[in-house]
Amino acid sequence: MTASDGNSSKRTTIYDIAEIVGTSPTAVTSVLNGSWKKRRISQKLADRVLKAAEEQGYAVNIQASVLRKDKSNIVGMVIPKYDNRFFGAIAEQFEEAARAAGLFPVITCTQRDPDLEVAAVRGLLSYQVDCLVACGATNPDRIAEVCAANGVPTINLDLPGSRAPSIISDSLMGAFNLTNVLLDACAQELGQAEPLVFIGGRLDDHNTQERRRGFVEAHSARGIDVPPEYILTPGYAPDKARHLLENLPFTPHGIFVNSTITLEGVVRLMQSLPDAEAASIRYGSFDYDPFGALLPQTVAMVEQDVPSLIAKLMAQMRDGAQTPQVTKVPCILHPR
C-alpha cells in the first residue's frame, strides 16, 4: 500500500500512471479503455500500464471520458417508488440488464410527483444519458418532450405514452383472467353468481382503466352486468379502500383488489369481520406479494412479468426506434 500513499488526497489520473510507467497519457488511456491494439501499443507496455493502474487503484474519471465522447453509455430511469415489490424488481432487473449490456444505469425515484418527475428527468439529462426510461410516469408525454428537446430518446415502461414507444403489461387480459378465477371460486365455493367488487386505483390511470375493462368483460362473458356502484376507484390508500368497503349498501362476496397496497386495507377489514362472514368472502389482487398470496381468503394474484418487461425494454433500447407503438406483455396468474 506504500505505493498509493502519495495520492491519498488526490485521485489517480492517466497522467500519474503515465509518469510512473514512463510513457504518454495517450498510451495509458488506450491500454485502459481497450483501444490499444488499434493504436499499436506493445503488449509489454500494456502490461506495465495495467500493473501500475492496479497498484494505484485507478478508476477512470467518467466525467472526463463522457465529456469527450459523444456517447455516454449512461441510461436513466425515473420510477415512482422502490419500496414496493413491483417497482423494486423493475429497478433491480433493469440495473442488471443495463450493466450486462455495458451500460451505466442511473435510477431516480420520483414519489409519483409530476414536478419531481420532470426535475429528475432534467437531472438525468445533465448526466448526458443516452436514453431515458420513464417507468410508471404520471406524465410520460411531458417527459418525452423535455428529452426530445435535448435529442434524447425515451421509452415508457408500465404506463404508456403517445410520444415514445411503450412497454406495458397486458392489464386487460390479466384482469380478465383474475376476474374469471374469482367468479369461479365464488360460484363453486359459495354458490354465488353476484358481480365482484372492484376496489382500488384511479380511473385517470391507464392501468386501472384497462383492468376495469377486463373486469367488466369477464362479467359480460357470463351474462353478468356490473352496476357502477360495484366499481370503487378511490386511489390506492389502504384505509380509503377499507372505509369504502365497510360502508357498502350490500355485502360483497368476491373482491377484485387493484394493487397490493390496497390489499392491505382489504385484509385489515377481513380481520375485523366475524369468522363466518369472512369465510363467505373471496378476493384476489392485481400485483403479487408473497405474503399476500399466503393469506387465508386469497384466491389468486396476478403478477406482472418483470423479466419479460425488462427484456422487451432492452430490445427496444437496442432497436432505438422512436415510433410510439405499444408493446404488451402478458401477466402471470398465480392461483391459490
Place this chain on the structure above:
Amino acid sequence: MTASDGNSSKRTTIYDIAEIVGTSPTAVTSVLNGSWKKRRISQKLADRVLKAAEEQGYAVNIQASVLRKDKSNIVGMVIPKYDNRFFGAIAEQFEEAARAAGLFPVITCTQRDPDLEVAAVRGLLSYQVDCLVACGATNPDRIAEVCAANGVPTINLDLPGSRAPSIISDSLMGAFNLTNVLLDACAQELGQAEPLVFIGGRLDDHNTQERRRGFVEAHSARGIDVPPEYILTPGYAPDKARHLLENLPFTPHGIFVNSTITLEGVVRLMQSLPDAEAASIRYGSFDYDPFGALLPQTVAMVEQDVPSLIAKLMAQMRDGAQTPQVTKVPCILHPR
C-alpha cells in the same frame, strides 16, 4: 418550439446561450449556477440569460461541471437488493434526503455478491462521488479500502465495518424485546416455558450474531437455557428454513424468525400443518412486512427505523469524520 428546432440533435451549451444573448460564456455560467452576484453580473443580463436558457431547454452538462470542480456533490450507495421492503425503503429515503441536502444520489444494487460489490464501488468512484455509503455490504472494509485509495470517505449502513463509521440498527435490543414478547405469548396463551427456536440468517453475519445474543439473553433473564439445536442459521432461503423446522427432533412452540424472507418458509410450513398443531405455535420476525404482520399466528414484528437510520447517516455525512465508531439506532417493535 421553433427556437429549439435548430439544436434538436445537439445539446444546448453555455456557448450557444452566450451567442444568443450576446454575452460571454462566463456570464452565462455564473448566472446559471448562482455565482453571478459575486461576479457582479447585472440583473438585466441575468434575466436575459435565464430567459434564453429556459427557451432552449438548457440542462447543465454535469460531466463538464464536475470535471472542473473539486466537489462533485454526487453521493453513491451500494445496496444488496431493492426488492425487499427494508432495502427499498433505505434506497428511497436516502435518495430523498440526499436530494434535499443538494446532493445527487446514485444507487447501485449488488445482489449480495462481494465481487460485484467492489466492481460497483469502482464504478461509483468513476463518477467522482464525494462520499460512498456501503449498505448491507458483505465486505465493508474492502470497500473502505478501495475508497480510501481514492481519497473518498465511506460510511457503513446496516452492517458495521472497522475502517469507517457505521450506522446500524440495535439488533441486540430489538431481538431481546422480540424474544420477550414471544416468550410472554407462549407462557400466557400456551402455558409453555420452553425455549424458542431461532431460525434464519448466517452466523458470520454481524446482525445475526447480535440477534442471537439478544435472543439468548432474554431467555437467560428468565432462567431458560437455550440448547444449541434450538438455534438454526442456514441462511435466509425460505425452503431451507422450512425443511430444517420440519425435521426437528422436537416440536417448537415459539419461533423467532430472523428475516421476512425466512418468514415465507415458516408461513408455508404453518399452512401445511393441521389446524390444531398450527394453533399451538407462535412466531415473530425480525424485519417488518405489512402482510406478514397480518398473518394469523404472528405475535410481533420488529421494524428497523429507516428514517432514523437515514437521518443519522446524513448527519455523519455532514460531519465528515472518518473515525470508525458505531452508531446504533433502536428498532421499533410492532406487537400483534
Place this chain on the structure above:
DNA sequence: ATTACCTGCTCAACCGATGGAGCGTGATTG
C-alpha cells in the same frame, strides 16, 4: 489632476480522457 475604487463584464487556463494526425526507427521492396 491624480489616485483609488467600484461596477460590469471578458479572457484564458484548467479539469481528465480521447483520438486523429504525425514522427522516428528499422525492415522490406524495386
Place this chain on the structure above:
DNA sequence: CAATCACGCTCCATCGGTTGAGCAGGTAAT
C-alpha cells in the same frame, strides 16, 4: 540506394463549465 511501409509511440486539440485574473469605463475622494 532511395522509396515505401509497418511499428510503436507521442502531440495536441477537444469536450463544456468554472474561476482567478484582469480590463474598460465611470464616480468619488484627495
